[in-house]
Amino acid sequence: MNYEFGSIEIASQQMILILQDLNTQMPFKNFVIVGDVGCGKSTMAEHIRKTIFKSQPVEILDYTPEMKTLPQPAIYMVSKLQWAQVKPLFETAVVIMMPTLNDRKADIPKLAKFFLQVLCLMHNLPVYKLTEKSVEMICQYDWSGNFYEFESILEAALQLAADEHSRGWIEPSHLNLNLNPKSLDFTVGLKLDEIERRYILQTLYFAHQNRTKAADILGISIRTLRNKINQYREEGYL
Template sequence: MSYFDFDALTIEDRKMHEVKQLGLQLAATQASLLVVGEAGVGKTSLARYIYAKSRSPRLYVLDCKNSGGFDFNRVDGGTLLIEDLDCASLALQGELMKLVERTDATRPRFISTSRRDIRALVKQEQFRQDLFYKLAVVHLEMPRLEDRATDFGKIVNFILEVSQIMHGKNGMSLSAEAYGRLNSWNWPGNIRELENVVERAVVLAKSSHIEADAIQFEAVNEDLALDFAPGMSLSEVEKRLILQTLELTAQNRTRAAQMLGISIRTLRNKLNEYRMEGVL
């Protein structure tokens, strides 16, 4: 998330409240944390929030999707925020292991984020088991926006206020129809998508009262890039769709089955087939 403030809201959702409280409890410790959740739920914002509540003197940020310019030698204590740990190459994992094995004051505290279940990557031998145990001492799982019904209205109002400040506006409000349109959407992109939709509505609104026609959704989910090609068999298309949906949901089978429109039993049977084929 780009501008979410965990102190600005009274969180009522039980799971999110527990995640926040555990994060605050661990902020002053040196325990390595792994924040897991779907794209757009606010993993990095929570990680930065925990860092801000700690006594750590400095923050280093490593983006595993674009790590080429990161200088491991300059890390000197503090906190290392590792974004998208599940995307770390084996070579990058090796560099991280060297940091983990430091025994002096230059060893940082580690807070990582991941969309996928690292344990599944360990089983597939795509992630080092020893590094996983070092970086994931405590797991924090962020809930989806769709599951935070009790917080939805407050989140919308907060984003609306921030969007107005960003664009030099004030006194804006949502009509009942506009809010109903927001509330009826399933938010596959989570809070990041909500930020985008509300900010666009603030920009497009013809008056201070935002009507339903200013609430516009993207038809395509950018996080699910399906590499289909003409000539592929239906079974191969089905396999790729299932596996990529699981990746999108951080290996949450219940959520994946819902998105695919199949039963959890059918999904389980398909995964057993792929395991027998050696795909998993």
């Protein structure tokens, strides 16, 4: 079964599980959406209103400590920092823990395509797309700023590509990403193939998707690296 959320077909496992659970819910309880700033709480609230409550009126509320009463049914949005403190108030509610953008790597290519379509319309530009290497780059990036950072970087890249008349393509050089090296955290218990994947992807990332350079650093052939990339793409890591 295919699941649509926020105008795209969902591929990430965490979001699929959330949407599967919501399909079993009825419009009688409170719904609480918990998450970091910019993780898509408002989009989830609208999704719940349209798919569960449908024509039934329901309020979407940002929870604040000043709230003395909690109307029911309603859809509440709660920050992750607040959740531990206010959790007892929502014991009978349906709780949705929103994943971060980093937890939704498999959705990033389709999200980027959708955002770029919207941005092109907003700026009266022809359709621009990310090159394959640009897609790999944004899939490997650490999106600590969630969707705010995601949209901002895509908009800046689109503007730069348009200024350079790049014929509808956004190249890695157009993406203003923070490329400061990160330490690799290999905790005891990780499988060797996971350690290998992390190391290969980070090497590719900091080689700006230059496969020849990355293969040279890794000490493997370009063909082996290409096979690894295809494998990671099939597994949802790219």
